[in-house]
Amino acid sequence: MKPLLAENRTGWLVLAVLLLLILLPLGAVIIQVLLPGVFFGNLVFGDLSLLLEVFRRPLWLASLKNSVTLGVGTTITATLLGAALATLRSRWTFPTAKLLDLSVWLLIITPSFILAQGWVMFASANGLAKQWFGWTWLHGLIFQPVGLILVMTLSKFPLAYLTVYSALEWKVDQFRDAARLNGGSPWTVWRTVQAPLLFPAYCSGAMLVFMDTVGDFGLPASIATVFRFPTLPYSIYSALYTSPIRFDMAGVLSFYLVLLIALAMIVQMFAMRRARFDFLSSRATKSEAVRPRKGSVGLAVGNILFLGVVIGIPVGSNILMSFTASSGASLTLDHYRKLFMNNSVLREGFTHSLEIAAVAGIIGLIVGFLVAYVLTYSQFALRRVIDVISLVSLAVPGVVLGIGYIFIWNQKWLDSIGLLLYGTPWILVLASVAGAIPVITRIIVGAMAKVPGQLLSAAQMQGAGFIKRLTTILVPLLKGALVSAGLAAFGASVFDLAVTSILFPPNFMTLPVVINKAFEDLQFGYASAATIVGGGLVILIIGIVERLFKRKHNAPSSS
Template structure:
């Protein structure tokens, strides 16, 4: 019989166990199996590798963009400092000034009105039926995933003088309404409102009715209560949505690219693109404009953080209640408003693309004699540019998504569960680069991978398809890290610590504990990375090698050449195939994981019985 534990002995043992758990949590490799990297612990080795990857893919290209503005000859090996003279060129070049003002006009008004639309729809979602709320959510996610150039192309086909509105509906006024600065703001609001909608909807999940009741007892009406009580309490979510709308609009490349042949509205991203696609190529101009664009984005994020620090917003109490789907007596009215908005925001651009893809001549109207499947047959015929471009883009997206998912998973693990000394650097890089537009990323990749000293080492990747993979990784890794951090933050550190105490090494803990518990987020991050890489117009337009067909460039080129039927048919084919691949992968992985779990649960009693017999 074992000797009973005294109070002092049990306290010592608990203290020793607590010390072991803390050590295994802070330094999981201390209890792991021997490794090959000398005295370097597994967490440290992984952390150094992830830091180097993020530096090469994100930090160094962004730094070179800034340096290029002050050292224009750096690509030729000239390290002489040119001073601040290049930055002052903005005040002497009319195109630069117009591009800056257009970008600020578009981003500022879109941030304001897009946030108002998102907040209004979040309120509508609470009042309408469950069907209407689900439809609003699906519409928001669809608009968030769809590239802006595809949405813009749909609006152009609807609004041009020979388009659907004028020729089919007789609404000739639509052209002047859409192709104007306020019209472009309206299109961008309908495209980017989901950032504000999703942020505000999430914040409205819980609310305290007593605050509103107190305001109503003091004589405040519903509108005043909304403005003076609910809106201030939701200010962090409102500001978050507004900043996200502003950032995404300011760095948008798809809208001006789609408008290039119809309406002249230069913005900073498109002017940067033209600077590196003219003859002679002006990398110095691209660097200067990129510095201005990055400065505005950093200022917007800094202002947002400062505003949040000015006040406290922790208003929830024990009386907080869930606020989702509080169906009103007149819920059908709110449901009708929801579906009416969906018809405008999603139905017009995508419906216009579908109708144009099924017609032989857009000006002949929607009649039986004008309907055809010839556009689909043309883009699917043997030797068509779409097949090659689709195969190349899917291959690039698959490689980029897989690699970025692995890097993001390890980075999120380091930030959440380890004490690696460069965790702050990893977190900062993955956060700041969320605001970096694809145009600046592409320019930074040119500055890095076209440098003479890399050519001397045989690492000059500029003009090679593999550079598109690296660019896809750079754009996807920060988003995947944010998604995975949310899931890993819900897992107690004791899970990993207990496995370490049992002798499980780092990789076994990652594969058998962390991955199964974060499978949903892991899958979502990977599929989002895949989908965004397929239709990334900005990066592929800048970095694709000559003669190498990629999907966004092929679709945009068809549209610029006036092949609207083939362009829309290619868009719908590619989008349908991509969505089918995403859905199939999602269902297959979940079924496989469910099967593995059931097998493990079925074998567990047998293993336990065997262990008990062996112990006896």
């Protein structure tokens, strides 16, 4: 009974933490719409007609339309592009193919606002494209809805690429061979056999692209400097930083943003239920890319040109602009000198971001480890609920989570018990933990699946208590996964623009806020230099920590 009691206590503890960090702020956004002012001492039964105001107020309606347009357009194009590249990459190998794999991961881990800033600096009216190549037409092409869909597509296609590429890991050739023996052309075979079998992967990739696109705050925040294209996340942010503060607007727009994501998840569940194919059998073989009989050079050249656009423009523009004088006529190191001046805010912002990310990474690692344990080994009755809640934070945009934290932690009565966290760095820590939990949990769950439960049972039979089993068996066996999960959470927290832009306390700058504010003030060179230095230092810290861990982990025993 004692082991079961310990597991149940852990389950209830984990559930309580997830409710506090994730579900309660999300519920607060919905409650604010139904009961306006309830979180500020003014209980009024809501008029649901406020939800219909989105169709009568121009800015609200434009934000909703733009988010839907950007989300649907990017979902279609990014899914098609990602699926096509994944299919090509799984079938053929060619020179520079590894660069495509590396670039996909680079695009995933690079914050969207940095990629968007690179495109702005390249394609703006007086950007690098005009200065270096004389391309005056590019500004008109990019800064319109179709152009923004193109930019977002080149940033989000890796989500569909990885999803489809993973589904292509195994193949069953008898289906294809049977179709070809019956006279089917290669196109007919792909359309009638392979594509339907991969339909669930396409749906999963499309849902990831849609959720990440409609909840993206970085692109509209960067584009706003040169082109007015309000979206739901950016308008929510604007509602909190106008005078007077528009909590009604933020609440309603957050409701519709959550509704869009919920609808996407429902559509995916419906499609997956109607298109389930269990086709792997003992005759399945692992897919191996082969060198094509001809066209290998063409694939390599095409890949280089493609990567030159998707990586070279956003990343290269940041690097080049950081060395370009404000006049654009010469190269200079002035922007880097400004970063290290005595009155530079970069050091302060970078230090704050590191402190928040480090604390959030440690707390998130502890919570994520316990969540993973409950999901993997316990018989807790509500572990399915815990799994769903841990994924909700991955789907809910940072701006929605941020406004929910304002509603919850900006209560006067919390001051009397010392928990008025709004306006303090601790609210950034909590929000960062909430965002890190799903990533940490997925990494650790995958590693825990390889550790047999019998090891824990054997230790239990030898009298080891719950904490003893965790610290002496699971932690040593999962050291690599724990470090990877912690570093992933750390890196993501440092560059979380959405949460820090909404929740950062007065006179408490963070690295992404410093970069974004410099960009909004059209200090492109300074913003680029801050991005390069900040990103480089974060990568260096992660590399050092990982190397120290590996060296310690692999060191031979003194015995």
